[in-house]
Amino acid sequence: MKAIEISHMTCDYGHGKGIFDISFTIDEGEVFGFLGPNGAGKTTTIRHLLGFIFAKEGNCSILGMDCGKQAATIQKKLGYIPGEINLWEEMSGMQFLKFMAKFRGMKDMGRCEELMERFELDPSGRIKKMSKGMKQKVGIVAAFMHDPQILILDEPSSGLDPLMQNVFVDLIQEEKMKGKSILMSSHMFEEVERTCDRIGIIKDGHIVCVEDAQTLRQSKKRRYQIRFANINEVVRFQQEGFYITAMHKHMVEVEIHKNLAKLIQTLSHYEVEDIDVTHQSLEEIFMQYYGGEHHGE
Structure with a gap:
């Protein structure tokens, strides 16, 4: 049994807004x-999972x-952090x-106290006077303190x-x-890279990619800064046909996906003082689906 399953779900608000034929699953663990x-x-999808709104087509289950139909029963096994803590x-x-x-029927506040200590939360003050970060901590503790089996987190570390964040x-x-x-929906790309097994990217209401996080990491391009x-030597190297992303004085940055052997072979004919490598971030991979970024060698 899948922990979360969304099948061909559509909610069309008109004018191209909404979600369209969304399908993906999440395994236990x-x-x-x-x-x-x-x-x-993202938020429209999450609201369907919470039973706040209902799909015009397709379905979802937890x-x-x-x-x-069973939102009340699901809530007992669910922890939720909304995108806007209110x-x-x-x-x-x-x-x-x-x-x-009390709402959840909890008898033991031990987990709550542990989380408050962990996040350095003093909950004695009025919420009205709390900073955004303090309110976020209250929301995190509330979502995790009853040890739920399923967690739906919308920008949880905002x-x-x-x-x-660590x-x-x-x-x-x-x-x-x-x-x-x-x-977990998040704009914190490092957070996603460090925690997620798989990643789904949604664009204009359509799922455009669902991949293992490891596969995405392996697909990263590398940028080599060559001094x-x-x-x-810089002028001569410009004629070699590599995708150059930056230049400054004697330094040239090239983007490589697979053809590293060609770069090494080419540089053997040059006077090179230093080479440094920077890896493409998950954010840059994500932006490829929105900006059509060049894919390099």
Whole structure:
């Protein structure tokens, strides 16, 4: 049984807005990265999974349960962080967490206390006066404290400082080791690279790519920064036909995908002082689907 299954789901808002024939699955114990710019359809997809809206065509299920018909049962096994944290501002953070614990029938607040300590959260103040980062911490604790089997996280580390982002990545990796299934929409590409098993990219309401994260990593292009001995060598190298992405004085940066042997052979005929390599980021791979970036050698 798949933890999450979306099959040919369509919700057409008109004027090209919505999602169209969306299909993908998430296995038990898998972290699935769901990437796309604002307006691409990520939040609409997530709202269907939560049972907030219903597809005009197709269907979606969580743990074999229909998201539209069995939303109340699914909620007991689900942790959710919305893209825009919107909490009851007149409550204190602790009042909100206790309310959520009572709503879920939790008897033990031990996990809640552990998460508060981990994220350095003092929940005693009123939510109204909390910073965005503090509110985000409250949302994270609320989503994880009942030990849910399924987690749906929409921009979960938004507003966190770099230290707390690392704490969050560690938490995701631990939950994955426990066999939890996680759908995570994020603009933090390093976060996605460090946590996700597979990655789906959505563009204009259509899934354009679903790939193993390892496959995407292996498909990365490499950029080599080559420092030549003099400007004459630079001018001569420009005629070799490599895809040059940058030049500065005696330094030339070339982009290579597979043809590294050709570059090495060519450079053997030049006076080279230094070579450095930079790897293409997942963000750059993602942008290929939106900007038609050159693919290099």
